[in-house]
Amino acid sequence: MEKEKKVLLDVKDLKVSFGSGKKKFEAVKGVSFQVYEGETFGIVGESGSGKTTIGRAIMRIYPTSGGDILYKGEKINGRIDKALDRKVTQEIQMIFQDPIASLNERAKVDYIVSEGLTNTTRLPKEERMSRVEKALREVGLLPEFATRFPHEFSGGQRQRIGIARSLIMEPQFIIADEPISALDVSVRAQVLNLLDKLQKERNLTYLFIAHDLSVMRFITDRIAVVHQGQIVEMAETEELYQHPLHPYTQALLSAIPLPNPEAERDKELIVYDPSMHHYETDAPVWSEIVPGHFVLANQEEIKSYKEKINAGISK
């Protein structure tokens, strides 16, 4: 990257667990990553991998059981004072997966969009309404829509309402949890373009959580691959697609359906079996293979990964 990268979000050894005693389940087992200002950082994994839990822990929906989450250098997990709480509530916003379930079906659009404002500020009604109008326009909806109910809209429009709801808070950091997986192919592109436009206009930072690697390549700058609560590989997006090292990343990439019948016929599927690692004697460590490309691997694997990357580059 050209200019100095500024860390916006710093997650250090994050742990999240549910239940206690015998039933305790550790959904996130010590995850560390940094998100730079203005970038789109992707978290990819299968269902149950803990990717959504990571997002929700940052949103402070789930309490953390270990580690730190630093936003602009300040710790935001655990107990924090009121002023910081306010700031974080306003600056970090979330966009949800299901545009039907995430909107209150009994509320009108103006209420849904302005709810955050009502909760955090005391604005006069006209001011609030004009902000709702502005937010709706920005996401490509008409101001008249403010008096309608969510069921009157199509899936793509509902997702736009969800985006307007987070924009009205003038956030700096948006966590988007599978914002397009419930949408049709043709509408997906519209929503992605909108998110991209907003990022450029407002210098937003995105944390994009998804399972669809084909879309991730197009929108993210860096990607972390999560498997069973751990990040197994992290790199800049193109680097990850060019030189996927961890067998789990390879399995995910090999399974992407390609819209090209010829390629689809001679595609090889890689199946990931965690027992292929020999971690009993040689425990895996988080290591940087080439600058910016991290893999969770043991000493033996690190050696072979380094050889592989060097061979790949010299070719």
Add this chain to the structure above:
Amino acid sequence: MKNNDIILQAKDVVVKFDLRGQILTAIRNVSLDIYRGETIAIVGESGSGKSVFTKTFNGLLDKNGYIAQGEIHYDNRDLAAFKTEKDWLQIRGREIAMILQEPMTSLNPLKTIGDQILESITTRDPKLPKNLAKEKALQYLRDVGITDAERRYKQYPHEFSGGMRQRVVIATAIACKPKILICDEPTTALDVTIQAQILKVIKDMKEKYDLTVIFITHDLGVVANIADRVAVMYAGDIIEVGKTDEIFYNPQHPYTWALLSSMPQLGVKGEELFSINGTPPNLFNEVVGDAFAPRNPKALKIDFVKRPPYFEVSPTHKAKTWLLDPRSPKVEPPEHIKKLRDIKPIKFNN
């Protein structure tokens, strides 16, 4: 396609729904031949009518929906003329079976999966002794790739993961020995790695049990993987149908162009993704002309006036667009969809 005999033929089918007095025309004069032993994919956005159309094949339309016009020929019978549930019981499951999107809702949570497969087997063959039936059920479970079938046989659906449940659903469908298997978005709720496995199971089962597969999806990547032929649906009509290669490498209808263009794999980082403007037409109103015309920036005048008929591109490929009329101006498909051929699987130098 091994041979070209038609197993199911839909002719000029119109399906309407009565919604509190308002009439919605969900399927507008659709004709489709389905050949024995093929896998045909029906692609379209939600609301395009792809599910509704296939539901007419086994009498699963909602109560307020009805076939207003047309014929559906299967095995010398006209399914469109079926009136009673008794008629349908001859067809549903035992001739034409269906797999639905959400594997949790299609299994009974209160019965072991063994019992659910047994139910399929004994309805089909009531006189079969119990031990033989169980043996068969275990065989079907192994067929769909469930390891340790003996133990799994006694378990309940909640003890299975999403992918495993979908395998069980496939087993229950196949246990009825159908000729046609309709798969309605069977992999949409699943992870990509699991999706690849389920697609493989469906392909294997098709080979093993000589099935004809109708595969409904909105994912063109899945279509490229599984289909021999593709039918593209838009606003209740099949606007283009052809062999998979013909649809991907020589598409004719502007909607097919648009659909292929919106594949994220064609995107270039930093540039806008292609997106289709507008929304599909409201099917409560009568659609005049080409239903896609209002969203097509290059639509011809006639597109707004007269509905195009099928024009033949090749003996296996036809499309409903005026662009194929010899009198219309030459409109080239967008340049970038030619790049579909360049999408290559990622190479792993392991």
